[in-house]
Amino acid sequence: MNLKEITKFQLKRENPFEGLVVDADTWRDAHNYHREHQRLHILTFHQTGIVGGLEVAANDPPDLSVIINPGIGIDPEGNTIIVSKSQKYKLQTRKKGTIYLVILFREIPGGPYQPAKDGQPSRIVEGYRIEERGELPNEPYLELARIEFDPAEEVIKEPKTPAKPGKNEIDFHFRQAAAAPPPVAPAPEKPKSVPEPPPQQERETITVGHAVLGGADSDLHVAGLGNLVREINTKGIVELKLVENISLSKGLGKCDILYLTGNSSFELSADERSAMGKLMEAGGIIFGEGCSEGDVKGSKEFGLAFNKLAGQLKCKLENVQRDHPLLSAAHIFSAVPEGAMAGMLLAGGRMIYSGSDYGCAWQGGHQDDPLSREIIRSSVEMGYNIAAYR
Numbered sequence: 001m002n003l004k005e006i007t008k009f010q011l012k013r014e015n016p017f018e019g020l021v022v023d024a025d026t027w028r029d030a031h032n033y034h035r036e037h038q039r040l041h042i043l044t045f046h047q048t049g050i051v052g053g054l055e056v057a058a059n060d061p062p063d064l065s066v067i068i069n070p071g072i073g074i075d076p077e078g079n080t081i082i083v084s085k086s087q088k089y090k091l092q093t094r095k096k097g098t099i100y101l102v103i104l105f106r107e108i109p110g111g112p113y114q115p116a117k118d119g120q121p122s123r124i125v126e127g128y129r130i131e132e133r134g135e136l137p138n139e140p141y142l143e144l145a146r147i148e149f150d151p152a153e154e155v156i157k158e159p160k161t162p163a164k165p166g167k168n169e170i171d172f173h174f175r176q177a178a179a180a181p182p183p184v185a186p187a188p189e190k191p192k193s194v195p196e197p198p199p200q201q202e203r204e205t206i207t208v209g210h211a212v213l214g215g216a217d218s219d220l221h222v223a224g225l226g227n228l229v230r231e232i233n234t235k236g237i238v239e240l241k242l243v244e245n246i247s248l249s250k251g252l253g254k255c256d257i258l259y260l261t262g263n264s265s266f267e268l269s270a271d272e273r274s275a276m277g278k279l280m281e282a283g284g285i286i287f288g289e290g291c292s293e294g295d296v297k298g299s300k301e302f303g304l305a306f307n308k309l310a311g312q313l314k315c316k317l318e319n320v321q322r323d324h325p326l327l328s329a330a331h332i333f334s335a336v337p338e339g340a341m342a343g344m345l346l347a348g349g350r351m352i353y354s355g356s357d358y359g360c361a362w363q364g365g366h367q368d369d370p371l372s373r374e375i376i377r378s379s380v381e382m383g384y385n386i387a388a389y390r
Contacts, residue, residue: 009040039078048074049142049176054083056101056145056170062155065090066101066170068130068144074178076140079105081128089130091149091156098219098244099149100133102141146171148219163363164223173226174242176233204238206387209246209255214264214302218245220291221261224362228383240387248272252279257387260288261359263298265305277313280350286313287386289354292341293366299341299357306353307346315349326352329388330381337378340365358383 013033014026042048053071068087074080081103093099106129109121136143147156150167159165162172208229212220222244229240243255249271252258258279268276276286288306290299310317320326320336326347327333336345336356343355361379365371371379 009036011036011040042074042078042080046074047176047178048076048078049178050144051178054103054142054144056172058156058158058170059088062157063090064154064156066145066156068103073103073142075105075142077105079140080126081105081142082126083128087130089132091132091147093132093134093149094151095134096150097134097148099147100136101144101146102131102133102137103144104129104131104137104139104141143174143176146174161367163227164367171223173223173230176230205241206238206256207241207243207254208257208259208387209243209252210259210261211246211248212262213260213266213268213305214262214298216261216263216291220263221259221289221359221362224359225259228362228380231380232384232387238387249275252276252284255279256284258284258286260286260306261291262302263291263293263295265301267305268309273309273312276309280313280315283350283390285350285352285386285389287352287354289357289359291359292357293360296341299355303353303355310348310351310353313349313351315351317346317348317351317353320345320347326385326389329385329390331385333378333382333385337382338375339379339382340369340371352386352389356382 011033012029014020014030020026051072051074053069054073055069055071057067057069059065059067066089068083068089070083070085072080072082083103089101091099106127108125108127110123110125112122113119114122130144131137147170148165148167153168155168157169159169159171165171165173208225210222210225212218225242229242233239243251246252246255246258248268252275258276280286288302288309290302290306292299307317322334324347326345327336336343339354339356339358340360341355341357343357345356346353356379358379360366361371361376362383364376
């Protein structure tokens with residue numbers, strides 16, 4: 001929840017006086033004041049997400065169930081979710097696709113009842129509901145895990161390689177951890193002649209849409225992109241919001257950056273190209289990148305198709321050289337950093353193309369060719385530059 005939404009809170013407390021009628025509304029307002037104050041404090045001074053616990057594990061022996069451990073989370077509206085006991089959840093879906101395992105805050109009326117027989121519940125239990133979804137909810141939620149589900153497998157498994165979970169393996173990349181902001185040291189006293197610094201700016205939210213073109217799997221580079229989102233949201237002054245498998249003809253209205261990836265040539269429809277043109281007219285960025293893992297030739301074919309798309313959208317892509325704004329938007333580079341490949345970076349208009357395969361670098365490199373910590377770090381910093389570039 002950003003500052004604009006937080007400032008919509010309107011706190012109201014009781015004004016007691018002799019003869020005040022204490023009815024249900026009075027009692028509710030008195031207690032809601034303290035509850036709203038708690039939510040306001042959490043949203044203002046802390047980051048929402050999973051505070052601790054709530055780990056998800058495959059059942060033992062493996063079947064179509066997972067075990068959710070006890071833990072605590074704070075949802076995007078500042079509600080506290082407490083799971084006090086381990087929960088076994090059996091998947092109901094039998095369709096192939098992404099399963100999002102989420103937990104949602106719920107208020108549950110409970111006893112004692114007044115009157116005792118057939119009466120009204122006199123308490124509200126602040127509980128939760130665990131659900132599997134085919135897409136992320138529109139209401140406040142916390143993501144516990146996601147699974148690329150294939151019903152033919154018939155079991156849910158722990159990931160063999162956590163950086164790159166396979167089919168029916170539990171993926172933890174998109175869990176958001178709650179954390180308090182770093183402490184701010186008190187500013188030293190200044191002479192009266194020195195003007196006060198400007199107030200701290202609100203943290204900007206940048207929506208990143210992800211789409212795979214050509215015949216590649218829809219989760220191509222998703223794991224690496226998820227790592228980048230987590231790194232930037234934890235340490236940066238901007239916050240990234242990821243939208244997977246975004247519709248290229250209808251879903252770009254609220255998108256700030258469109259990340260296109262693939263490992264083969266592609267062709268877009270006139271409607272899709274029109275939507276991208278409107279995205280750029282509104283100030284958005286289109287970032288393309290071919291995946292080189294297992295097929296360098298396919299990555300080059302994707303790059304040629306992206307360059308053709310740039311021409312169709314009236315953008316001329318040129319090599320990024322020293323002193324280009326992309327090399328200093330957030331972190332300073334004297335040259336384009338290496339990713340999973342020693343490639344290049346092209347930019348023109350509001351389009352960017354990377355031949356360095358940063359998407360694979362963000363997840364540690366190719367499966368059979370892990371990268372050094374230095375290359376991974378510089379690739380993440382370059383991703384931050386692309387997110388901050390305007």
